[in-house]
Amino acid sequence: MKHFFTIIALASTLILIPGCASSRKSGEISDSTTTNSQEHHSMGHGETPLSGHSNSHQRHSMGDMTDEQHSSFAQAKLTISQNITPNTPVPLLIDIKDAKGKAIANFDTFQEKLMHLIVVSDDLETFSHLHPTYKQNGRFEVEANFSKPGSYTLLSDYKPAGQSEQVSLLNVEVPGTRSSTPKIDLNRTKMFGDTKVNLAFYQPRLKAEQNVTLMFNLKEETSNQPITDLQPYLGEKGHLVILKQSSPLTAADYIHAHALNDTPAGQVHFMTSFPQPGTYKVWGQFNRKGKIITADFWVNVE
Numbered sequence: 001m002k003h004f005f006t007i008i009a010l011a012s013t014l015i016l017i018p019g020c021a022s023s024r025k026s027g028e029i030s031d032s033t034t035t036n037s038q039e040h041h042s043m044g045h046g047e048t049p050l051s052g053h054s055n056s057h058q059r060h061s062m063g064d065m066t067d068e069q070h071s072s073f074a075q076a077k078l079t080i081s082q083n084i085t086p087n088t089p090v091p092l093l094i095d096i097k098d099a100k101g102k103a104i105a106n107f108d109t110f111q112e113k114l115m116h117l118i119v120v121s122d123d124l125e126t127f128s129h130l131h132p133t134y135k136q137n138g139r140f141e142v143e144a145n146f147s148k149p150g151s152y153t154l155l156s157d158y159k160p161a162g163q164s165e166q167v168s169l170l171n172v173e174v175p176g177t178r179s180s181t182p183k184i185d186l187n188r189t190k191m192f193g194d195t196k197v198n199l200a201f202y203q204p205r206l207k208a209e210q211n212v213t214l215m216f217n218l219k220e221e222t223s224n225q226p227i228t229d230l231q232p233y234l235g236e237k238g239h240l241v242i243l244k245q246s247s248p249l250t251a252a253d254y255i256h257a258h259a260l261n262d263t264p265a266g267q268v269h270f271m272t273s274f275p276q277p278g279t280y281k282v283w284g285q286f287n288r289k290g291k292i293i294t295a296d297f298w299v300n301v302e
């Protein structure tokens with residue numbers, strides 16, 4: 001595996017789900033093998049087409065699709081044109097094509113970008129949220145940094161023009177000796193730079209398939225006072241990415257929640273629901289005067 005001039009494409013398989021109500025339970029994807037040079041289809045994971053801002057907190061994952069969104073899908077193809085060495089930025093090319101393999105050329109902006117790319121190691125220890133640059137003819141480009149050897153999943157989130165949001169999963173292997181998986185830390189208060197972040201839940205217990213509110217409380221380390229320099233990040237008070245610990249990860253394990261408005265100073269709340277019981281990792285992202293803080297926590301859901 002020294003010469004890693006490879007085209008890897010992996011995405012979850014298309015499934016047809018009759019309606020929203022049943023889709024969360026049946027949301028498991030018969031996921032594909034992780035062979036290289038293989039193409040799969042991605043699922044749309046569109047937002048529920050409600051009007052106005054009232055749904056800005058809506059969890060949008062696969063469970064929220066409507067019928068017509070099921071029929072639209074696309075596929076992603078990843079090209080990495082050099083060896084991957086841990087901690088060395090590597091250029092990634094992501095080509096978005098329709099079901100027939102024809103390049104999709106036009107995309108809609110959502111949350112201020114044409115593509116949101118989440119890169120996680122499969123043990124969910126490392127996380128990055130990138131915004132690839134659109135080149136042309138369906139091609140996006142970005143530099144990624146893989147910090148340690150192991151398997152990584154890339155979730156590329158995009159919106160072909162006039163269609164629903166799509167999530168395509170791609171896999172990357174970084175060669176080398178893997179470190180052992182660290183213990184799952186269920187601490188609710190952690191330091192991120194000079195920001196002390198506490199995660200609390202509005203509901204006394206976290207149960208699958210129920211609405212839950214995650215409340216991030218951000219304080220200055222030195223004064224222990226609520227922070228006052230919070231600015232919008234991608235047009236909102238904060239963003240929350242959630243992944244269920246699974247092997248392999250599928251689009252059904254991915255949730256992206258939006259912040260609720262009107263929360264007290266230094267607090268950012270998200271309403272979402274976890275599709276299944278299990279262990280999840282959540283990454284809250286906040287903008288303190290131009291500096292993005294990523295606050296990650298492990299969460300158990302009954």
Ligand SMILES: [Cu+2]
Nearest residue numbers: 113116117129
């Ligand atoms: Cu993004």
